[in-house]
Amino acid sequence: MSPSASGRIPTDLTLEGGAFNLLLGTTLSGKTTLLHMMAGLDRPTGGEIWFNGKNVTGVSAQKRNVSMVHQQFINFPNFNVFENIASPLRVARQSRAEIDRKVGEVAELLQLTQLLSRNPQELSGGQQQRTALARALVKDSDLVLLDEPLANLDFKLREELRDELPKIFETRGCIVVYATSEPAEALLLGGHTATLHEGCVTQFGKTAEIYRRPHDLLSARVLSDPPINTAKIRKTGNRFILNENVSWPVSRALKAMADASYTVGIRPHHISTSSTTDAVMVVGKVLITELSGSESTIHFEVDGRTWVSQSSGIHAFEVGTEANFYIDVARCLFFDDQDKLVTV
């Protein structure tokens, strides 16, 4: 299974079945456009879309065997849940016995069995979205497109469905493409991610891999929440120099890096408030502290830049005071003057 979409986005994408394919980016980064092109609702200006070895670029949505679930809960308001789920099968003129069997199966999977005779407006948001998902599933589509399906749900419901979704699709042969604007959601869903920025795919690969080894600064930024901390840094001989007070020796793995100016990227949880071995200390002025009960998020200022440290446990600081922060330098990412990740 390998449809590849190379639309107005100047990168080829090959999406496969088996695991989730995530499109991650902010509003207007091109996620929905890409989904619409895969669905056959829009036509790419240039380039082609191939599905299972067939060019489907000009083929309309009706002929593509695609299902789509939207951010808004879209169901037929005058049909009950059963009829809603059955609607694509009725269009396909399947036999009554077949419809009963398939709807029953999908309803079971999505825990809708008790609700089949209700109308959508009598359901909670989570149940409505489950109904929409069931309708997408019942069709046995080759391609299932999910456009921020959890965005309009309560935090906890989102968590539950996020857990269920991969399980639901696990046994099906279809290709799932899931658009989201939340980095945390992408990481939790796993699978493969394409990071999007202003209509361009900046990177495509295993989600956790992009997180640990982003090809460039843009991808690192797209897949980070809170935002990745950055600063200019100089490599001179065998030391990295952040400013006149903070420098550390270059590790053996990075010895081959040329002496030059780089951008260092440090994820917030790699800056701790307590000292660990091999950590390098910076002094910063505390701007905001957010203590959530399980973790502490401290915004602080270093050399006129705002950095964020995120760590488990409760670490209270007085706002406006100077405090010590410890950078886990072994996990820093270095980007060259083209903003590409330095690999040696």
Next chain:
Amino acid sequence: MSKISLKAMKHSYLAEPGEDADWALRDIDIEWSDGGAYALLGPSGCGKTTLLNIISGLLRPTRGKVLFGDEDVTEVGPERRNIAQVFQFPVVYDTMTVYDNLAFPLRNRGFAEPDIEIRVRQTAQMLDLEERLFTKAAGLTADAKQKISLGRGLIRPDVNAILFDEPLTVIDPHLKWVLRSKLKELHRQIGSTMIYVTHDQTEALTFADQVVVMHDGTVVQSGTPIELFEAPRHTFVGHFIGSPGMNLLPCQVKNGVPYFFKNKIKTVSKSLASAKGASLQIGVRPEFIAFSEKGIPVQIVKVSDTGRYRIVETRHEDTMIKLLAMEGQEIPQGGAHIQFDPAFTRIYADGWAVGEERA
């Protein structure tokens, strides 16, 4: 500015409410002191927005009183309560510029133009709206519009409280994070009482000093984020706060000692005798479970990587237990043993923590 108290409050949208289910709000007794940052946290339909509208005066409660300081304002309309409110969807006056939008609440109250200009500029500076002061508000992005709504709340010098009704709903996750910290910073700068309603625990816990958790029209627990996290009084709080939520495991008591299947469990809960006859659960957060040499034997079912930590799903008998492993920490393959931290393990009887007062 003054403290806000809600006394013996009940509210129903029905004309003649009878049983519990008819009430949108029940038994609300809350006192908020001046200048605090508070959050009302709960799932949709728990009554939090109703409560907010009662505070702002848009709704009149069926029973009970609203006090600002010592003054009973239950019957006072919203325009005379000196309250500012920011809604879920940004409200801007389309025909006005950003400047006029911000100035609007002051002009309505007859402030002098020079004073208005000073305050508008201050507020715009706090919200990074200075460059757009003289553009029409209609064409701006959702987050800029929400900043204007926010600004109209912040600009008034005399407000008793600023109320936020899920203000970050329409904001992109990247900007959500920025605006969230901005609010926190503004609270520090301005010092007025702020009450923040949300279903998102991260927003509530990071913003507020004191969080009120609501469920089915009533307050389940009110406390600091740390209290709610470390000592949930009800299983609902345990489940609702924390991501993933608290593990709730079956519990049997033999000779006054709690057991999880065949494993003796040490907990902070005392006097289990009082919980006789109730259905018992052991509650322990994923954060307080660790792999160990010995302890409860489990099978590892699934590991999901969130970058910073991994969520490990394990199984003992037929019960799933989730725990967290930090980045870089070794996770055993297949079978392993886990241990609960006794200081953060509690017994719950019919949902309520044993040995603590019921609400």
Next chain:
Amino acid sequence: MSQKIAHPKAWLFVLPVVLLVAFNAIIPLMTVVNYSVQETFGNNLFFWEGVRWFQDVLRSERYQASLMRQLTFTGIILLIEIPLGVAIALSMPRKGPWVSVCLVLMALPLLIPWNVVGAMWNIFSLPDIGLLGRTLNGLGFDYDYTQGPLAAWFTVILMDVWHWTSLVVLLAYAGLSSIPQPYYHAAKIDGASTWAIIRYIELPKMKRVLAIAILLRFMDSFMIYTEPFVLTGGGPGNTTTFLSIDLVKVALGQFDLGPAAAMSLIYFLIILLLSWLFYTLIMRNEQQ
């Protein structure tokens, strides 16, 4: 930008509409164009006249007078009906059992056939037996719409306002109902006065429907025929002879088909031009 996918059979669905438009708009219009450039004496005998009819019509004082009358009438009723309609819509209840009562009452005048409206007002305003006529004369006014031009204008305008303000009310009300509740809440909390709420929330949010209301009333009033025809027949003298009434007189009364056709086309172009101007002005405003 991406393009929509073209469906090869889609044009089949549009075909019935194309045929319909051809039969009820394009073909009749072309017939009129045909007449406007020729002279005919019946028996399908035509003589080419070029633009002569157009020149005649444009120079004719009679045509200019009825055009002026038409513009005045349209201007007056727009000035009355739009603010009045908005005011009524604003004062209507937004919820509760009275909503449907008000809406039905408002819709009533719109349900009455146009010639019935004319006949109703004809009787209603008769100076000797009509309620309005008797009352006005009783109050000391010298009121007789069959004699006094002022009285005739007054009656025609009153009739139009009675008949059509409801349309503006319904449209404005629809616009008002779509304003989300938080806007009102926010305004209350901002301490806005009732007038400020109207000025800064309700009117701006009603802009689109009001634009449609004005456009509809403008086009409709330009085409007004039945009611004044039944009420005054264009009199006294020519004082309420609006464009359409004049047109019918020329075409069917005098059977001057050429000038009548030219007149219709000019009439048509004026409506088209003014509507277009009006629409672009409003839309440009919208974009800023």
